[in-house]
Amino acid sequence: MMAIAQTKPRTRIQAEKRKRILDAALDIFSENGFRGSTIDQIAEAAGMSKPNLLYYFKSKDEIHETLIHRLLEIWLAPLAEIDENGEPLAEIAGYIRRKIEMSRDLPRESRLFANEMLHGAPRTMGMLEGELKSLVDEKAGVFRRWMQQKKIAKCDPWHLIFSIWATTQHYADFDVQVRAVLGPERGGDGRFYDAANFLEAFYTRALKP
Amino acid sequence: MMAIAQTKPRTRIQAEKRKRILDAALDIFSENGFRGSTIDQIAEAAGMSKPNLLYYFKSKDEIHETLIHRLLEIWLAPLAEIDENGEPLAEIAGYIRRKIEMSRDLPRESRLFANEMLHGAPRTMGMLEGELKSLVDEKAGVFRRWMQQKKIAKCDPWHLIFSIWATTQHYADFDVQVRAVLGPERGGDGRFYDAANFLEAFYTRALKP
DNA sequence: TATTTTTTTGACCATTTGGAAAAACACTTG
DNA sequence: CAAGTGTTTTTCCAAATGGTCAAAAAAATA
Numbered sequence: 401m402m403a404i405a406q407t408k409p410r411t412r413i414q415a416e417k418r419k420r421i422l423d424a425a426l427d428i429f430s431e432n433g434f435r436g437s438t439i440d441q442i443a444e445a446a447g448m449s450k451p452n453l454l455y456y457f458k459s460k461d462e463i464h465e466t467l468i469h470r471l472l473e474i475w476l477a478p479l480a481e482i483d484e485n486g487e488p489l490a491e492i493a494g495y496i497r498r499k500i501e502m503s504r505d506l507p508r509e510s511r512l513f514a515n516e517m518l519h520g521a522p523r524t525m526g527m528l529e530g531e532l533k534s535l536v537d538e539k540a541g542v543f544r545r546w547m548q549q550k551k552i553a554k555c556d557p558w559h560l561i562f563s564i565w566a567t568t569q570h571y572a573d574f575d576v577q578v579r580a581v582l583g584p585e586r587g588g589d590g591r592f593y594d595a596a597n598f599l600e601a602f603y604t605r606a607l608k609p
Numbered sequence: 610m611m612a613i614a615q616t617k618p619r620t621r622i623q624a625e626k627r628k629r630i631l632d633a634a635l636d637i638f639s640e641n642g643f644r645g646s647t648i649d650q651i652a653e654a655a656g657m658s659k660p661n662l663l664y665y666f667k668s669k670d671e672i673h674e675t676l677i678h679r680l681l682e683i684w685l686a687p688l689a690e691i692d693e694n695g696e697p698l699a700e701i702a703g704y705i706r707r708k709i710e711m712s713r714d715l716p717r718e719s720r721l722f723a724n725e726m727l728h729g730a731p732r733t734m735g736m737l738e739g740e741l742k743s744l745v746d747e748k749a750g751v752f753r754r755w756m757q758q759k760k761i762a763k764c765d766p767w768h769l770i771f772s773i774w775a776t777t778q779h780y781a782d783f784d785v786q787v788r789a790v791l792g793p794e795r796g797g798d799g800r801f802y803d804a805a806n807f808l809e810a811f812y813t814r815a816l817k818p
Numbered sequence: 819t820a821t822t823t824t825t826t827t828g829a830c831c832a833t834t835t836g837g838a839a840a841a842a843c844a845c846t847t848g
Numbered sequence: 849c850a851a852g853t854g855t856t857t858t859t860c861c862a863a864a865t866g867g868t869c870a871a872a873a874a875a876a877t878a
Contacts, residue, residue: 436644521785528789559807570775580737598768606815
């Protein structure tokens, strides 16, 4: 009788429908931005009526919030995997590869994140200054020690990380531009493969001690 | 008696007000996206009433379109300046510097552009596949010849250009994230200077023949 | 100063949109 | 089957928003 809202799903139908809604919302939000998306669009994409959707999430904001929260976990994972005891250049190449794969396989998530940052991260600020900063500081420390041990060339570790984020996410966030510039032949599915090759070679050259 | 709309400004007042409107609109659009911005917001930021604003631009779309058109010219300029007869590494370093300066001095323009790309470039497609692609192809040719002449290291010229776009624009588009991660001390005004230094050194190392 | 042209305002409107309420329906379980 | 619980639909609403229009006010011009 009462709305379900943000409580944990209790029934099979709740789990299913909430999932379908979130998936549809990811489509719509990542394509049109938060204000550019309507509940009706999301509901239609999820194959249900608006009031029905609002039975599972009590507001547009709540859908978005849920999406953003999940996103942040996905976002942090690849960086966390960098292993101080691994071979430095291989660790960095692996990180780049994982990030390019994310651009290829999760472009909607990437764009949702980009949108959030672009508009000042109103719902993400806390986490940026908290978990994200901590993790980046930690990994920057790893890079710095690698540099001191002459395992990789010396440079600013924070900006190094920024550059990896930027170059890899570019292929999801600016996908239209990339495809337009590469043209029909080179802009096909192979573009991620080409990008990964370019970036791996490029970073290897730049960071070789 | 008639609305002014897209005709060229005829009076002093028209030139002034249109300018004020475009400046305000750049603020609002770059911060909230197209659908996230209202004519009222823009009008208020421009210090006039909504109907008054609509006397100078006949619709929200027209303001946006005007802004986007100007943007594209600004956007192409720095790349066009790369000179095939210059010293390759210095030319590339100069391009990076100009792009970083744009992120520092024209962040609103950068974000407006990013927003447009993120949402599929509905109003820019033609120009991406036309002018932009042509210019990039041309400069990719320059890079390729430099590589053949062993003046810079061999790599994919298109992806090289993408990487420069990505790394430099990142400091405008993801400004919140950059500042949050760098923290209060390192995230101050010096961040663009640090970024420029990092990128210049990085690209020089990677491209040194 | 009188007249014409440009600019500004105030009132208004149609549509879209986020969301509420309650009745109708479906499913499970005693 | 009856009764409760969970789900869906129908109807509705208030606020926000893009945009219009005619009249008033200001400028420019004769």
